[in-house]
Amino acid sequence: MNEDNKITDKKVIETEITMGTVHSAAIEPYRVRLFVEDEIVRDAEITIGINHRGIERIMEGLPVEKANSLTEKICGICSNSHIWNSVLVAEKAIGIDVPERAQYIRVIMEELERLHSHMLYLAHGSEVLGHETFAMRVFYIRETVMELLRMIGGNRVQYGVSIIGGIRPRCELDEMRIQKIREGMDIIDEKILEFADRFVSDPMIMARVTGVGILSQKQAIELAATGPTLRSTGVELDLRREMEAYDPFEFDIITQDDGDVKSNLLCRVLEIPEATKIIRQALDHLPDGKITNRSWEMQDAPITKSYIEVPRGKLYHSYSLEDGRVRNSIVRTPSITNIGAMQYAAVGHHITDAQLAIVQCDPCFTCTDRAIQIIKI
């Protein structure tokens, strides 16, 4: 455990280096102030909010179907997660039963999204490490998933699969599509394991990622880190275990112990075969029957909440319904707490490692940039 890795608000620091809002190491706009002593980070402050679009405000008063579609635009990486969770809120509020086949297809989509999100993370992590070759190779593997997503959803980013009561008819999985997904899973399993093997056996990469950006288990819990960021500190917590949609599937919760960049990378790499395992199970036991329940009536509902496990952690959506329109919508993404935690993970390391320490939580700033109310207890 790094001794310097602690909150240092009161330390007197003379020099700061600012990176962002536009910076080559960041895919999205954010700003980090690094307070340094001889290139060693003594404190860090991450500022978000540059990409604030006020989606909750735009959703206010929209018909629920339209508002659900809008949630998909929150993020270009986990768009399916947002629309799924938003649809779940309405289904829960109104009490709609979703056909089993639709539940399975939703899980398949979510796991495909997890695959492409984790691979994007590995590619971005490799780029920040300065290893362009590995980044390109992961992007190359990721293309298989992107093509599968395009095949099902008709688009590489916004798929629009979930609707209230099930999934869109165009996203139905026929035999040809099922076969293609199976083939895709075989390719991913083979290539990602080969990649992981090369990654962990490269001494230069291991020298860069081991012991860098450590977040202790205690810190992770205190700072409410979530998803693989939390699991990389040894906490076995995955909301998929609690989700009804995942009840039929067997999978392991991947944990690592060190809470450093290496643990974060490994945690996500090892979650990829677990995701393909879930997809295979879903394809093997895909129930017959309809994919949409249309026998429901719109009704008013109080504020209803829904939590799901998305690639980056716990995603929260809530809203109430009034005359079929959305009111009091709140979206809370996992990156908000993960990014906060990274302010502490970056401390005690070289500036070049600081960016890596921040990126290790797989931050998604467009997801995160929304109005938040901080209640000091």
Next chain:
Amino acid sequence: MTPITSLIAIIGTLIVALLVSVWLPGIERKFVQARIQQRVGPPISSAGIMAPLKFFFKETIKPHSPMPKLYNALPIVSFLSVLFILLIIMPQLYVFAAFTSIIAIVGLLKIEEVIYMFMGSLSKSVMSLKMPFPDIIKGAKHPGTHRSYLEELSSLRAYRLIAFGSFPLYIALFVPVAMSRSIYLSGIVAYQQVHGPILFTLAGVLGAIVFFIGYMILLNEYPFAILKTKADVIEGPLMEYAAKYRAYVYITRGFLMFVLASIFTTLFLGIPPNLFSWTILVTIAVALIFPILMAIMSAFSPIFTYKQFYPTVAGVSVIGILAILASFL
């Protein structure tokens, strides 16, 4: 050789050097790395020819610098220092003994290195500008700190490279000196004409390895590119070069690649660049091989931080010292 033929040889060699050097960045970045990375990559002429040409016709913008004219002049100074190195290793100029020695090469390479320090300290790009409101607002951390620019950081790193990072290259330069017992290029070349190339001795092999690592460090190539790390200082001292000044930067880099290869052939093979000899082909071949090797090495390595950089440089320097010791055997 008459003065006229010597002049023709010098000018001709310079032209050949320029013509070859403009292809080297393309070979390194696109031809080799793009293929390793399984992407198509732009045309091979892009990095060294088309990009500088394009930049020559772009509008020049004024850099955020306390001395913008000096800042813009530095790539030209850098190019001239590299040009002088090529001139002094040409056999036609060995008559100016004092100027055609290892000491002169080291001095001119040092100028090239020191220029990065000046560039870094003279550039204050928009990338690090203060955002007064969020940085001093109640709740912001450390509101009274001194803001350091990314280029200042790379300037500091350039200083460290001068003080420590370029050790391997300079140690390797002294391996042929130790073997031939002469600091003059004419002496080193003459020694190899009698005893055969230094490269084919134990000291020569070790020296060549060390030279190659030094070559990569001097060219700021991954994994040694601490001067322009994408993860923090981005382009470092070169950040604000635009239009024709960026074109000079690109041309200088390609030219430096050729010149360093020429230094290698002169010192380790006894083959100085000379248009009137078939051995110019050897110089060109080495100039092509070095970027290919460099591209392969950098394609498979992450960027080093000091934690990895210092031990690597120390280890390579030790090999260099062993090479010098071996040259006395």
